[in-house]
Amino acid sequence: MxxxxxxxxxxxxxxxxxxxxxxxxxxxxxxVHIQNIAQPYYYEGMSDVESLVPLQDELNTRLSDRASRITFQSFKMYLGKGIEGFEDRPISPGRMWCTNNPEAAIEEFGGDAATPSENMHIAEIREAMDKASGVTPVVAGVLKNKLGNLTSAVALRLTFMGMLSKNERRRFTYTEGLTKIAHMVLVILDKANIYKTSERDREVDIIFPSPLPENMMEKLKEAQIKKELGVPAEQVLRELGYDTANNGENSNQEVL
Incomplete structure (x- = not known):
């Protein structure tokens, strides 16, 4: 169909x-078309993972190489010098050898040796992926080093600057799209005589909560300063999250 x-x-x-x-x-x-990441002069948006594909392929290759090396080199081998019958007695826990040769020795070789260059290369790839994606390990919940006291909004904003800017761009894009969707739904319901609305009633505001902790005392002080500067009280209350329309109706009812 x-x-x-x-x-x-x-x-x-x-x-x-x-x-x-x-x-x-x-x-x-x-x-309603909502671009994932807005791209000027293009209908389609940009992908979050397209730039990460080559980095992820490189990381998978390096990790696969490491896994293969560990598989073939994880076992250890031993070289016995000056010990009679060493080849007939396998290495095992509690095994003892006795010899009168003062130059006898057992040397261990093989196994998975440390490779600092490989570890550094893998770490650099992961760091590049974090920068390209904008999602740092701290945002993902991976804490490697001591971060200190991140209780203030300023400290958190500086630490999560990349993720916050990306979140703000995404918030703007989705706000526009969700507003159009809500307007279309209300128009359809109105013309279908299911839920009658006027053009003013279809003005919908999408409000996303802030990802940062908010200090209520700072907001109240800021609101007080705005009011002293002449900002209308209704706008100040609206910014604080109070429904001024309902408050006005309640006050009118009380007066009546």
Whole structure:
């Protein structure tokens, strides 16, 4: 089944035959395109992971090489010097050898030796992935070093600057898209006589909570300064999160 929808009409096809059609009463195409990451002059947005694919491939290759090396070199070998019958007695816990040769020795070789250059290369790849993605290990919950006391909003903002800027861009994009979706839904419900609304009622505000801790005393002091500077009280209360419309209705009811 295939359905074609435009801003004025719709058609449904089954086995390439038209089986139903009709007009769209609301006069617009009920589709909202939200770009993942906004890209100027392009309809499609940018992917979060496209830039990470080559880095992830390189990391997988290096980790695979390490796993193969450990598989073939994890066992240890021993070289016995000046010990008679050494080759007939395998190395095992509690095994003892006795010899009168003062130059006899057992040397261990093989195994997974330390490779600082490989470890550094893997660490650099992971660091590059963190920078490209904007998601630092701290944001993901991986704490490697001591961070200190990050209780203030300023300290957290500096620590999570990359993630916060990315979150702000995403918030703006999704706010625009969700606002359009809500407006379209209200228009459709209004024209279907399910939920009548006016154009003013369809103005929807999308509010995302701040990811940073907020100091209420600082917000109140800021609101007091704004009020002293002449900012309307309703706007100050609205910024603090109070519903001024309901408060006004309640006050009017009390007066009546």
């Amino acid at each position: 295939t359905e074609i929808t435009s801003s004025t009409a719709w058609q449904r096809y089954e086995d390439k035959e038209l089986v139903a059609e009709g007009e769209l009463p609301w006069g617009f195409l009920p589709v």
